[in-house]
Amino acid sequence: MKTESKLEKVLNSGKFAVTAEIGPPKHASGDGMKHHADMLVDYVDAANITDSQTAIVRISSIAGGVHIKEKGVEPIVQMTCRDRNRIAMQADILGAYSLGMRNLLCLSGDHQKFGNHPTSKNVYDVDSMQLIHLVRRMRDEKLFFSGEEIKENEPRFFVGAVANPFADPFEFRVDRLEKKVEAGAEFIQTQCIFDMERFERFMEMVRERGIDERVHILAGITPMKSWRAAKYIGNNVSGMIVPDALVQRLKNAEDPKREGIEMAIEQINYIKENVKGVHGFHVMAIAWEEVVPEIVERCGLYPRPNVD
């Protein structure tokens, strides 16, 4: 193992990994996150803490990581390129590691236009590709972004990145995934999969190039609460595709929430059986964390392996 990450151990064991997402609140109490961590602790290997997602100010991902770690859940600290320059990023990378964080997920971040501070400046001093490369370099070559030596106690993160098979240009998404792997990404979480056919085409290209053997890909799964939410996401969130059939199925359901859970379970089971090259599942139950245990259990992913 290159790091102390539990997620790395699970992925390297060859078993399906399970991660979830805990969104920090827009206030200064970590109690809700701890509550969600209690709920998830036996059902996931690690949980992402989002970094002011959709550019809305929330408890920081690192502070959130401390809260859930206290409850026994291994954090995956998300770090976007939107809000910090390379100095602040490295300060947070050192700080997060010193607080016991072992997984770092590098991403661009949603544009601030979508958040509650649309007049703010965006930074993008480095991009997600560069962040992946430089965090790996901190670990493997003990170098700051500038190339200066880290004399001792270098941060040794298990480095993750994201891939969006539903964004365009479609073919270049596989190229860009490969570029992220070349830059040093060790695990990949995909955008929420609703268009299974497109995801399968994406994975086919991934396998043709052997990328699945060089990186652990976790398929992004999001249970939907209502047909309106599904339609909204498909129409209004750039880089998301929600097929009409899925919206229709939710619309026709007697109990749409139950149907949403069933659909998520079906998706995971389908991928487990049919889509080679997927090494785990990232269950993003947005503001609906309490359904994760049932989904994990009914997909035969419970109990989680003990790798310690």
Add this chain to the structure above:
Amino acid sequence: MIIAQQKSIQDIASMIEDCNKVLLVGCAGCVTVCLAGGEKETEVLAASLRIKRRLENKPLETVTFVATRQCDPEYIETLESYVKDVDAVISLACGVGVQYVAERFSDKWVVPALNTNFIGGSLNHGEWEERCGLCGDCVLHRTGGICPIIRCSKSILNGPCGGSQYGKCEISKDMDCAWQLIYDRMKALGKLDKLMEYQPPKDWSKSRDGGPRRAVREDVMID
């Protein structure tokens, strides 16, 4: 060229509300081409201000002049005789011109009539688009002649981000994704392999982030 747009008449009038006589100085450079501060716009603005003030029973006297360029001290000198007896100077140049006028006539109240927007070009008559981020270290040879610094909302060098869909940027369905354009062009040129090259973090010290910049060409200096 520099693209600028005129401030509202109300905004400009409020800057000179205590003045009785003002000089309006147009510029025959970029702002003439982008129809914001040339001879015609200078005359129209002067007339508009006079009418507004007359309606308010506070008549305003205006003098107009168009400098060849306001970003060159030698052309600012040509203003000297006009500046003497006015209470304020309204510059219809970009921000550079306003500052050159203010610097030269340090005892005068000098105000801007324009908002300086960006460096760009014409799309159609009356429509301009930003095309250069003035980063000081051009990367257009890596990106098929399409600037990711200014045309990508996130200035990403290893794009596109996950928000690119149907050729559009995540921030607006009316905005092309620069990285889709880059991809299409590089594909057409048979140079997609270039996009697989990792582009390291940029040296922003060559941009505004290194502090105000100065360019020197010793070979053309006279003294």
